[in-house]
Amino acid sequence: MALPSDGASGGASGGGRPRPRLDPVVAKARNLVAALLGISSTGKVRPVPDPPLVLVACSGGPDSLALAAVAAFFAHRGEIRVGAVVVDHRMQPGSAAVADAAARTLRGLGLDPVQIRAVDVEHDGAGPEAAARTARYGALDAAAVELGAVVVLLGHTLDDQAESVLLGLARGSGTRSLAGIRERRGSYLRPFLDLRRAETLAICEVLGLEPWHDPTNTDPAFTRSRARTVVLPFLEAQLGPGIAASLHRSARILAADADYLDQLASDEFERLVERVPVGVRTLPRLELRLPEDGLRGLAPALRHRVLALAAVALGGNQPSFERLLAAEALLARCGSAGPVELAGKVTVSRISRSQSIPHDGSSYGKLVFRRNA
Structure with a gap:
């Protein structure tokens, strides 16, 4: 398969010699990738002796395919090596053929290595979208470790960000959720x-690429698809463009607040x-204790986060706002001393004077977090 055009079109220069003009949207995309990777998108090519490996997570759709093509430009310059991982979720008929076609296109772009990883999506009650996401990131993590990649690039766009913020608003989520998709999270980058999204389609057209269009993106059975095809267009029509x-701008502001x-x-x-440390020698466990007075002295925004950190530190999940309020109510010394069930088999209770457990006087009133086996 021949490599696609690099997005440059011919133009007259002095003496009639053709002068390549880089398509503006391709140039914009290159600048975004270069900025996040910390390399230059222009100037003299400076190949490095042992370039680091960057992986692109690619489904074959327009967003990730455009990202792969833009990243390939830097691989041709010798500044990085670029490979790709195609995750086959096996949730649709013909998914293996779609994955094979995407891998062929990626190899045609010059990406190497290119892996296809088939996964089993286990529905654990969180819904098919969340289950697929968990399986996908598990496959990408494994591929990055196996291949020695320094980062993995993901093709989320401004439109994906807007949908995430809108869905967070609909769920009544907090600052972190409304901050949307992070540009950087561990080894994952989203340039x-x-x-x-229209610009990624334009990049594919300019570079002569034919992306695959996932039918679930417009399937009204999925909440995100309804946000994409119904809710956002309605808001644009009623409130004006933009x-x-x-x-997206709100997400960037809230992300800075959430990080702080x-x-x-x-x-x-x-x-x-x-x-x-608690428990017997054959089944050691860790118990976390937080003092009442210290928690009461925190602003609510910090107190809720500290309570959530205790649950997560024991291997639990991020508690809901309602569960955090229930845990916080233990500080009021009204009614029960617990335990309050949090997400991920974590419980929290208050040490009361009536508890016949060995503790010193300073333990009285502390909130105790435990994770059930």
Whole structure:
């Protein structure tokens, strides 16, 4: 398969010699990728002796295919090596053929290595979208470790960000959820969050690529699909254009706020937490204790985060707002001392004077977090 055009078109220069003109949307995409990877998108090519491997998670759809093609440009310059992982969720008929076609296109772009990873999507009550996401990231994590990749690029766009914020609003979520999709999370980078979905389609057209269009993206059975095809267009029609960009801007503002609050909460958690080994030698467990007075002295935004950190630190899930309020109510000393069930088999209770357990006087009133076996 021949490599696609690099997005440059011919133009007259002095003496009639053709001068390539880079398509603006391709140039924009290259700048976004280069900025996040910390490399230059212009100037003299400076190949490195042992370039690091960057993986692109690619379904064959327009967003991830455009990202793969843009990343391939930097691989041809010798600054990085670029490979790809195609995850076959095996949730649709013909998914293996779609994955094979995507892998062939990626190899034609010059990406190497290109892996196809088939996964089993286990429905654990969180819904098919969440289950597929869990399986997908598990496959990408494994591929990155096996191949020695430094980062994995994901093709989420501004439109994906707007949908995430809108869905967070509909669920009544907090600051972190409304902050939407992170540009950086561990080894995962999302360089296209300032790019519209229409622009990734334009990149594919300019570069002569034929992306696959996932039918579930317009399937009304999925909540995100309804947000994409019904709710956002309705809001644009009723409130005027620019809704997606406004939601994206709100996410960027809230992300900075959430990062700051999370760091403060982490500092307070480490200052307050007491880690106590409990259980028998054959089944050791860790119990976390947080003092009442210390928790009461925190602003509610920090207190809720500290309580959530205790649950997550024991291997539980992020508690819902309602569960955090129930845990916080233990501090009021009204009614029961618990336990309150949190997500992921974690419970929290208050040590009361009536409890016949060995503790010193300073333990009285502490909130105790335990994870059930």
